[in-house]
Amino acid sequence: MIISDTERFAGYHTEDYRDDSAQVTQVASSVGSLGGNVSLTAGGAYTQSASNVVAAKDVSIRAASIDILTANDTHSASSQDDTLKFGVFARVKSPLIDLINNVDAARNSDGRLSAMQGMAAVANGYQTASAISSVAQKGGSGSLVTVEAGVGYATSTEQYKGSSQTSQGSTISGGGNVSLTTTQRDLHVVQGNLKAGDTLRLDSARDLVLEAGKSTASEQSEGSNAGVEVGVGVSVGAQTGVYVYAQASVGNHKSDAQNTTWQNTQLAGQNISLTSQGDTTLRGAVAKADRIDVQTGGDLTIESLQDTSNIQS
Incomplete structure (x- = not known):
């Protein structure tokens, strides 16, 4: 068995490798009008998750409560590799x-x-x-070539686990005016892309909450190895001779990585109007317009969220 260009192995060798993976990908639903308006009215709750509502002209959504939410693409993978070698090792x-x-x-x-x-x-x-050059010179130390051969064993185990959740948001877009109105409860948008060619209006009977979607990824790996070898070696150079060697090794490693990223809610239009009878919260939201009007009956909170990465080994 060839270990590398300068190392060979002969004897018993076994390797057991196992892996597993799973993936879920969201496919967005869409409601649209290519030449006119879209009007959606619900006597109860209106919920939209990772989907699209688009119109060439106006978009109007009216309900007791409105939740524009995310759905996650997910991926997970795991593997384990166990190896064992017992026999003769030779190296140059x-x-x-x-x-x-x-x-x-x-x-x-x-x-x-x-x-x-x-x-x-x-x-x-x-x-x-x-x-x-130092070896070649008279009085130099070291060996120009060393050849070793010995009997021993080497074993190792490697394990890996990884997973990710990537949030997918919703889009509500109109070439004219876009309005979202609640008549009884909150208006809540997570990682929404809300865009109007003219005026974007969000009107909540209670709280108005605009926040970012959260994506996470994690990786864990660990491994261990051990080996024992005894044999003889020959060195040629300034130090020429035959020697007996014995070596043993034990090692292990472990690492853990965690990452969190945020995808902001995006508001865009010529004019943006945000109105709530309760509190108004922008937690990871970006609004861009020529004019922005905010009227809140309670507290107004504007907060930025930070991506984080933590690696331990």
Whole structure:
């Protein structure tokens, strides 16, 4: 079995790899008028989730309460990889091999990023060449070539879990006026894209809440490895000879990453009018117009939300 260009393995080898994934993608529904108006009226609640209402002219939505909500695209994946090797390991180590690899890396680099990588490869090559020169000189220390062969085992386990939820909002758009009116309760918009060619009017009988949609992603990975090997080696160079070696290793790693991003509610029109008999809250909302009028019977709150990223390892 070839482990790398300079390392070989012969013996018992087993690998067990398992993975699983699932995905859900939202497909938006649409209600539209290509040449006229759209008027939607409900005696009770009006709810719109990750869908579209569009009209060439006016859009009017009137209900006891209005909720413009998001729906999430979801994705999850997990995997586990278990390996075990038991047998004979053989390897060759030499600064000559390192020099060749560094020269190849410098030759194959192009572009700005690759140029920097090439410079690093050249620097590494220079250090390697200096080491070779030191070995060649009388009185130098180190080995020009080392060959090792031994018996041992190596085992490793790698686990990964990842998931994401990406919020998809709704669009309400009209070439003329767009109005959303509640007659009894709140008007609530999450990650809405509300656009009017003329006037955009939101009128709530109680609270008016405009806020951002939330998307999250998380990744967890962990792994462990262990190995034992005993054998003999031969070195050629300033230090030439045969030696016996024994080595053991145990290691593990773990990482956890959590990310949260916000997608703002967007309001656009020539004029924007926001009216509520209760409180008015803009929490992750952007309004753009020539004129914006806000009338609230209670408190007015304007708040920005911050994307966050947390990585632990």
